[in-house]
Amino acid sequence: MGNSVGTGKQRALVIASVFVTTLWNLRFFLNLSKGSGEGSKPREPLVILVWEWPSKQVPSISRDVCQELYSITGCQLTTEKQLLHQANVVVFPHSRLQPGRDKLPKEKLPGQNWVWVSLESPSNTRALAEWNQTFNWVMTYRQDSDIFIPYGKLVPNRSATVNIPAKTNLVSWVISNYHRTQKRAEVYKNLSRYLHVNVYGKANNKPLCKECLLPTVSKSKFYLAFENSIHRDYITEKLWRNSLLAGTVPVVLGPPRANYEQFVPADSFIHVNDFDSLEELATFLKTMNSSRYQQFFAWQKRFSVKLYTDWRERICSICAAYPLLPHGHLYPDLQSWFNS
Numbered sequence: 510m511g512n513s514v515g516t517g518k519q520r521a522l523v524i525a526s527v528f529v530t531t532l533w534n535l536r537f538f539l540n541l542s543k544g545s546g547e548g549s550k551p552r553e554p555l556v557i558l559v560w561e562w563p564s565k566q567v568p569s570i571s572r573d574v575c576q577e578l579y580s581i582t583g584c585q586l587t588t589e590k591q592l593l594h595q596a597n598v599v600v601f602p603h604s605r606l607q608p609g610r611d612k613l614p615k616e617k618l619p620g621q622n623w624v625w626v627s628l629e630s631p632s633n634t635r636a637l638a639e640w641n642q643t644f645n646w647v648m649t650y651r652q653d654s655d656i657f658i659p660y661g662k663l664v665p666n667r668s669a670t671v672n673i674p675a676k677t678n679l680v681s682w683v684i685s686n687y688h689r690t691q692k693r694a695e696v697y698k699n700l701s702r703y704l705h706v707n708v709y710g711k712a713n714n715k716p717l718c719k720e721c722l723l724p725t726v727s728k729s730k731f732y733l734a735f736e737n738s739i740h741r742d743y744i745t746e747k748l749w750r751n752s753l754l755a756g757t758v759p760v761v762l763g764p765p766r767a768n769y770e771q772f773v774p775a776d777s778f779i780h781v782n783d784f785d786s787l788e789e790l791a792t793f794l795k796t797m798n799s800s801r802y803q804q805f806f807a808w809q810k811r812f813s814v815k816l817y818t819d820w821r822e823r824i825c826s827i828c829a830a831y832p833l834l835p836h837g838h839l840y841p842d843l844q845s846w847f848n849s
């Protein structure tokens with residue numbers, strides 16, 4: 510009996526303590542929901558300072574641009590250098606880091622993360638050796654970047670349909686920087702001995718206006734998606750926009766086929782390396798029948814092309830990635846990383 514009284518007392522104690530704890534928690538919860546009280550401040554937005562805007566034309570950047578345009582919350586984007594001391598992340602586009610241009614801030618706040626940004630390939634990236642032990646994260650077209658920023662991607666689309674534009678010629682190529690020493694120039698020169706290539710762009714004195722590009726190249730059955738240099742993952746708008754979005758079949762020159770197949774279906778493109786000679790490639794293109802040609806568009810039944818062109822979208826993606834990024838690590842040798 511004494512025992513049961515004891516048990517009853519213990520039970521009452523337990524109930525009372527649960528009640529008190531609940532009240533205590535409730536008080537805390539009520540405070541929290543009011544946004545007052547200790548330890549209950551609403552989470553501060555991440556401040557991302559873009560030290561120099563990566564493109565020449567600076568778009569409008571409101572504080573809440575990431576939420577307004579891309580529904581990414583908790584992020585404040587700015588280009589105002591005086592906010593350096595509040596910035597959680599500072600973004601440095603390589604194209605604006607060249608010697609003689611704006612330099613880095615003199616000091617780096619503890620816990621602040623600096624991001625090195627580049628969409629150019631190592632062949633077109635100078636003076637990387639200066640930046641040992643400087644950057645926490647890299648943001649490039651390389652898949653193994655901390656923040657991966659491809660030029661484009663295929664997105665699944667249940668309502669997608671095949672749509673092949675009408676064709677009036679065989680092959681086209683848009684080229685603005687032609688250098689005889691580039692691999693793509695040599696391949697073009699050899700290939701054009703076997704078939705006619707419609708060449709547009711500054712290099713050929715036939716520049717295409719922005720709005721003319723897609724309607725023009727879409728009239729060709731094939732497009733020479735030749736990269737300016739050959740590097741892992743370096744697959745640019747020549748594939749995504751000028752070929753796939755335009756509705757023409759890409760003939761690619763770039764990293765190996767297996768690398769392309771990490772981005773697009775194997776049957777959506779032709780690789781220069783698929784052939785023993787450029788004469789064979791030319792014959793393949795010239796003699797292709799229409800049923801074979803249409804097979805290259807099978808991807809259009811399942812996917813749409815998503816282009817990334819707006820730097821605001823790329824920079825806002827840092828916020829979404831932030832919680833998963835490593836903290837406290839610096840790239841000891843950026844040059845070796847980028848050239849690997």
Ligand SMILES: *[C@@H]1O[C@H](CO)[C@@H](O)[C@H](O)[C@H]1NC(C)=O
Pocket residue numbers: 664666667668669670813814
């Ligand atoms: C999906 O495909 C349809 C039909 O082609 C197109 O109108 C729509 O914009 C596509 N959706 C996306 C997200 O690309």
Ligand SMILES: *[C@@H]1O[C@H](CO)[C@@H](O)[C@H](O)[C@H]1NC(C)=O
Pocket residue numbers: 695696699787
């Ligand atoms: C282009 O043609 C030249 C001369 O026939 C040849 O030496 C060279 O290997 C060819 N290059 C390619 C990439 O096919």
Ligand SMILES: *[C@@H]1O[C@H](CO)[C@@H](O)[C@H](O)[C@H]1NC(C)=O
Pocket residue numbers: 798799800801
């Ligand atoms: C079209 O070309 C493919 C591949 O060369 C061939 O297998 C097929 O028989 C051809 N179809 C017709 C209708 O000629």
Ligand SMILES: *[C@@H]1O[C@H](CO)[C@@H](O)[C@H](O)[C@H]1NC(C)=O
Pocket residue numbers: 638639641841842
């Ligand atoms: C950067 O680091 C690499 C590898 O440790 C070293 O070879 C190179 O000299 C360093 N560069 C500078 C400018 O210190």
